[in-house]
């Protein structure tokens with residue numbers, strides 16, 4: 001979902017100095033899902049977009065989720081009026097549970113490869129964004145959730161002792177591949 005006043009422009013944005021994605025984007029080619037796990041509100045008056053993660057129950061980062069997230073970041077990146085992006089969660093108590101472990105467990109090497117490429121694409125897009133990016137961490141954010149917030153320029157976390165954040169994935173025997 002991408003809500004804003006006016007149509008989303010897909011035009012080239014080289015005139016304002018941003019490195020833009022090509023019109024046919026890798027993430028768009030991969031996206032078969034019609035479900036919406038990301039809601040985006042763009043405020044034209046401030047130039048700031050709020051991206052809400054709304055994948056119940058815990059915003060786990062599945063291939064579909066990552067794909068939708070990348071498409072939305074790409075769209076905002078191409079909009080010269082968008083200067084800032086706030087990433088937050090609509091789910092209670094959880095920012096993101098990290099990678100969807102069901103996407104890795106018992107899957108073929110090819111499928112795992114596709115999944116890890118999507119993970120890489122997600123953090124590269126956020127880390128390389130020309131927008132000012134802020135993670136508003138309003139719940140627990142282990143492993144891939146922590147990674148996602150680390151790729152933003154700024155992080156603000158809700159002050160609640162029940163919320164945790166960190167790279168705990170080795171406890172599951174998961175080691176991120178080289179790239």
Ligand SMILES: CCCCCCCC/C=C\C=C\CC(=O)SCCNC(=O)CCNC(=O)[C@H](O)C(C)(C)COP(=O)(O)OP(=O)(O)OC[C@H]1O[C@@H](n2cnc3c(N)ncnc32)[C@H](O)[C@@H]1OP(=O)(O)O
Pocket residue numbers: 057058060093094096097098099100101102123127140142143144145147150151167168169172174176
């Ligand atoms: C700058 C860039 C540098 C690059 C460096 C790269 C370094 C590598 C970085 C990242 C690597 C990441 C690997 C991973 O992310 S692996 C996933 C690790 N995640 C976890 O271990 C999270 C486990 N979950 C929890 O701790 C809790 O669920 C929590 C998120 C705290 C929420 O707790 P709660 O509200 O109590 O909810 P439940 O535990 O009851 O869970 C509800 C249902 O959600 C399912 N669930 C939870 N987490 C996941 C997940 N990650 N994937 C899939 N499903 C998940 C859980 O099983 C419950 O399901 P059900 O209701 O059917 O029982």
